[in-house]
Amino acid sequence: MSTKTFSVTLRVWRQSGPGKPGKFVEYPATGVNPDMSFLEMLDVVNDELTAKGEEPIAFAHDCREGICGTCSLTIDGKPHGPHRGVASCQTYMRSYEEGDTIVVEPFRARPFPVLKDLITDRSAFDAIQQAGGFISVRTGAAPEANAVPVPKEAADLAMDAAQCIGCGACVAACKNASAMLFVAAKVSHLGLLPQGQPERDRRVLAMVSTMDTLGFGGCTNQYECSAACPKLISHDFIARMNRDYAKAIFRSAFKPVAAGGEGA
Amino acid sequence: MAQLDSRIPKGELAGKWQRHKADIRLVNPSNKRKYEVIVVGAGLAGASASASLSELGYRVSCFVFHDSPRRAHSIAAQGGINAAKNYQNDGDSVHRLFYDTIKGGDYRSREANVHRLAEVSVNIIDQCVAQGVPFAREYGGLLANRSFGGAQVSRTFYARGQTGQQLLLGAYSALSREVASGGVKLHTQSEMLDLVVVGGHAKGIIVRDLVTGKVTCHAADAVILATGGYGNVFDLSTYARGSNATAIWRAYKRGACFANPCFTQIHPTCIPVSGEYQSKLTLMSESLRNDGRIWVPKRKEDRLKPPASIAEDDRDYYLERIYPSFGNLCPRDVASRAAKRVCDEGRGVGESGLGVYLDFADAIGRLGEAGVRERYGNLFDIYHEITNENAYKVPMRIFPAVHYTMGGLWVDYNLMSNVPGLFVLGEANFSDHGANRLGASALMQGLADGYFVIPYTIGDYLATQKPGSRPPADGAEFRQAEENVVGSTSRLLSVKGKRPVSHFHRRLGRILWQGCGMARNRAGLEQALREIPALREEFWADVNVPGSGDSLNQSLERAGRVADFLELGELMCRDALTREESCGCHFREEHQYPDGECKRDDSAFAHVAAWEFAGDGKAPVRNTEPLVYEAVKMSVRNYK
Ligand SMILES: Cc1cc2nc3c(=O)[nH]c(=O)nc-3n(C[C@H](O)[C@H](O)[C@H](O)COP(=O)(O)OP(=O)(O)OC[C@H]3O[C@@H](n4cnc5c(N)ncnc54)[C@H](O)[C@@H]3O)c2cc1C
Ligand code: FES
Numbered sequence: 001m002s003t004k005t006f007s008v009t010l011r012v013w014r015q016s017g018p019g020k021p022g023k024f025v026e027y028p029a030t031g032v033n034p035d036m037s038f039l040e041m042l043d044v045v046n047d048e049l050t051a052k053g054e055e056p057i058a059f060a061h062d063c064r065e066g067i068c069g070t071c072s073l074t075i076d077g078k079p080h081g082p083h084r085g086v087a088s089c090q091t092y093m094r095s096y097e098e099g100d101t102i103v104v105e106p107f108r109a110r111p112f113p114v115l116k117d118l119i120t121d122r123s124a125f126d127a128i129q130q131a132g133g134f135i136s137v138r139t140g141a142a143p144e145a146n147a148v149p150v151p152k153e154a155a156d157l158a159m160d161a162a163q164c165i166g167c168g169a170c171v172a173a174c175k176n177a178s179a180m181l182f183v184a185a186k187v188s189h190l191g192l193l194p195q196g197q198p199e200r201d202r203r204v205l206a207m208v209s210t211m212d213t214l215g216f217g218g219c220t221n222q223y224e225c226s227a228a229c230p231k232l233i234s235h236d237f238i239a240r241m242n243r244d245y246a247k248a249i250f251r252s253a254f255k256p257v258a259a260g261g262e263g264a
Numbered sequence: 265m266a267q268l269d270s271r272i273p274k275g276e277l278a279g280k281w282q283r284h285k286a287d288i289r290l291v292n293p294s295n296k297r298k299y300e301v302i303v304v305g306a307g308l309a310g311a312s313a314s315a316s317l318s319e320l321g322y323r324v325s326c327f328v329f330h331d332s333p334r335r336a337h338s339i340a341a342q343g344g345i346n347a348a349k350n351y352q353n354d355g356d357s358v359h360r361l362f363y364d365t366i367k368g369g370d371y372r373s374r375e376a377n378v379h380r381l382a383e384v385s386v387n388i389i390d391q392c393v394a395q396g397v398p399f400a401r402e403y404g405g406l407l408a409n410r411s412f413g414g415a416q417v418s419r420t421f422y423a424r425g426q427t428g429q430q431l432l433l434g435a436y437s438a439l440s441r442e443v444a445s446g447g448v449k450l451h452t453q454s455e456m457l458d459l460v461v462v463g464g465h466a467k468g469i470i471v472r473d474l475v476t477g478k479v480t481c482h483a484a485d486a487v488i489l490a491t492g493g494y495g496n497v498f499d500l501s502t503y504a505r506g507s508n509a510t511a512i513w514r515a516y517k518r519g520a521c522f523a524n525p526c527f528t529q530i531h532p533t534c535i536p537v538s539g540e541y542q543s544k545l546t547l548m549s550e551s552l553r554n555d556g557r558i559w560v561p562k563r564k565e566d567r568l569k570p571p572a573s574i575a576e577d578d579r580d581y582y583l584e585r586i587y588p589s590f591g592n593l594c595p596r597d598v599a600s601r602a603a604k605r606v607c608d609e610g611r612g613v614g615e616s617g618l619g620v621y622l623d624f625a626d627a628i629g630r631l632g633e634a635g636v637r638e639r640y641g642n643l644f645d646i647y648h649e650i651t652n653e654n655a656y657k658v659p660m661r662i663f664p665a666v667h668y669t670m671g672g673l674w675v676d677y678n679l680m681s682n683v684p685g686l687f688v689l690g691e692a693n694f695s696d697h698g699a700n701r702l703g704a705s706a707l708m709q710g711l712a713d714g715y716f717v718i719p720y721t722i723g724d725y726l727a728t729q730k731p732g733s734r735p736p737a738d739g740a741e742f743r744q745a746e747e748n749v750v751g752s753t754s755r756l757l758s759v760k761g762k763r764p765v766s767h768f769h770r771r772l773g774r775i776l777w778q779g780c781g782m783a784r785n786r787a788g789l790e791q792a793l794r795e796i797p798a799l800r801e802e803f804w805a806d807v808n809v810p811g812s813g814d815s816l817n818q819s820l821e822r823a824g825r826v827a828d829f830l831e832l833g834e835l836m837c838r839d840a841l842t843r844e845e846s847c848g849c850h851f852r853e854e855h856q857y858p859d860g861e862c863k864r865d866d867s868a869f870a871h872v873a874a875w876e877f878a879g880d881g882k883a884p885v886r887n888t889e890p891l892v893y894e895a896v897k898m899s900v901r902n903y904k
Pocket of ligand 2: 067088089
């Protein structure tokens, strides 16, 4: 257990509200313990700001264990910070040293407008989900669970995709602000399971078209998304979705329209 | 005094739910769309309820303080969900799940509710599989199971270490479908701050938009709270930071009884505290106890030695020693107290002395590192991330932490509180887990309530309410409640003291952990009951909430929640003090057997304590609902 503390300088994006101008402001963070999480370091800075009568830095967080997808910091230019396969809340101060300057910004992407300081509005993801990210099964109408065996490999691969925490780091990491990895994860998760087959075409068409409508960009195969993903969801799922999409277009007699409403 | 009619159906236990469904009033399909139902919360309980009610035709408005329903705290559940499928052919049955849950709860839950829970557990798995929840499978393609504490059968279904996430995403997808179809109107970043009661019935809520600060009134024919547990009253816990008691606390202050507030669960396997700045405690799923062995050194002197250097003979695998038949899989309350005891004896490991080892060396020997990684890889990763230690090489260090609240708003068999029209689901109610919840049973209860109970039972109430009789959202009661909310917001902002909210939350947490934690006694509780009101006074004199009420203000949000915790904490201590017995997680040191086990007093306390608000500054009223056991004989829990 480490007890030696150190100091760093934070350059933090401050913005009072949606559409308001923002700017970087510097704050010292002193007495930093290497075992602190990045968010705990911000907690301490915020308590100090409060004591001085200043407004603390607004940042989104909840579970603080990498599963809810709420935290969404861009740290030194990287969504979720320096380490692969973790969310902002799982970044620990042992990654930094005395005297470091750390730049903290919100996730930057056109479809995620800033609400305040480091908090953005990611409701576009809900809208994509509402367009088709489900299997239509009425409560109570389900058949016996073991009636349809699912090959372990398929279930495991579906789970790899289903792990997505919906944080939006993939979008923030992409220079086109593409949501392809997010959509591909959902489309693949459901498309890999026998239960997801009946709506497979409809789903991919509706989700992709909603994604386009909401202003997310296209994929140019740089795969920054997978690299930034806290669950390391593979970009192979994007290729899988592209195949699904092509087949669905070919088979579909209807135009790809979103069934869901606009941003909720 | 509140009227507490549990409305348990008559007749033989196993047939109660079927008969009840056949007997209760129904709302005819064409009338359903005339009813407006408010659901607060979209965790497992709220999302499943919203989706199911909308499918039936009710008009649902769903409110969450999160920015998306998918972020509810249910997302963090790791280990699994129980169901009496008996796929392992190991002798499981609805009756056995029912019995294990009653016994696990130390005979302080309602037989009829628990039996229903066990009955519908099997439907939950069917429902989730049909939604595409990618549960773990065997090579033959059938569903896999693992075992959990307090059970001798393998009945837990799981999706790696992310079961809650996958179940919630399933419920969220069902909810999303209903949002798209227009049946559910979703209000995100909207915090319920008051319940509106009109003519004795719950008819609406007051909501603050967390982005704009705007306060609005919403009317409905019935209100459902599915707002989760209140364990964050302790500040440090395994809950998400945002989890809070505000919705149920404000409903309590509008007349809903709060049942068994002191029944809080301390989970045995969490990562120990590392410093003052600590903001949360991370759970290491109980499923780890399937393969990990818990131990401390036999001698105090060895506690700081590298674990590998401590010989097998010098280790005390205390759970295996004291509870040979359940061993490392004994229930949570038992395991937590045992850990506390060995640490109190000075044998705790790690710098603080507040830790025990959870060792996988044997499992790695048996299954190989890859085998262990396949089962628990993500948990080992989390552990490494937080502690910078490799648990494949050195044993994990764990310590108990606050994890779940069995207490909550009192509800009858229909899940309706004593305020007609107010229903409470999931962890927010008190219903099924008695004095201790078994692992993998909260997810089961949340989904049982939302998918399979409320869709039937809400009809029994709505059928008594004339369609269209819902009061307008600008009536006197709404205005009064709205003023109440606006008033308390400006009160918080106007204190302008010197200390941040976190300061008070931390202190409250310490008082409760000391006085009302894993072990309680009269002197400690009385002390907490002196300290909490004093702290509350200090809060209202010295808290500093910067910023304004008309924009996004996280300090203000937290201040409101902590203000409620400062009241709830007192009720918890009062409840713990009055319950002069030990049962499940409520361990009163005065009431124990010589071997340190809980000593229940069934003659005086085989009841639910349902506290009723009597006004600020007045002592609340303690109502009781007797617990009558017809099918099970109450006995001393024995896991030896
Ligand atoms: C780390 C961890 C692991 C766990 N693992 C397991 C496990 O393996 N198996 C198991 O069975 N159980 C487990 N549990 C317990 C289980 O996860 C919870 O009991 C359960 O998920 C609670 O679900 P819920 O729907 O009642 O509430 P939550 O999921 O907490 O949802 C609460 C909802 O209410 C909303 N809300 C709350 N207050 C307000 C308000 N005032 N206004 C508007 N909205 C509000 C929130 O936005 C949210 O949508 C675990 C718990 C923890 C902490
Ligand atoms: S706070 Fe939940 S993922 Fe980071």
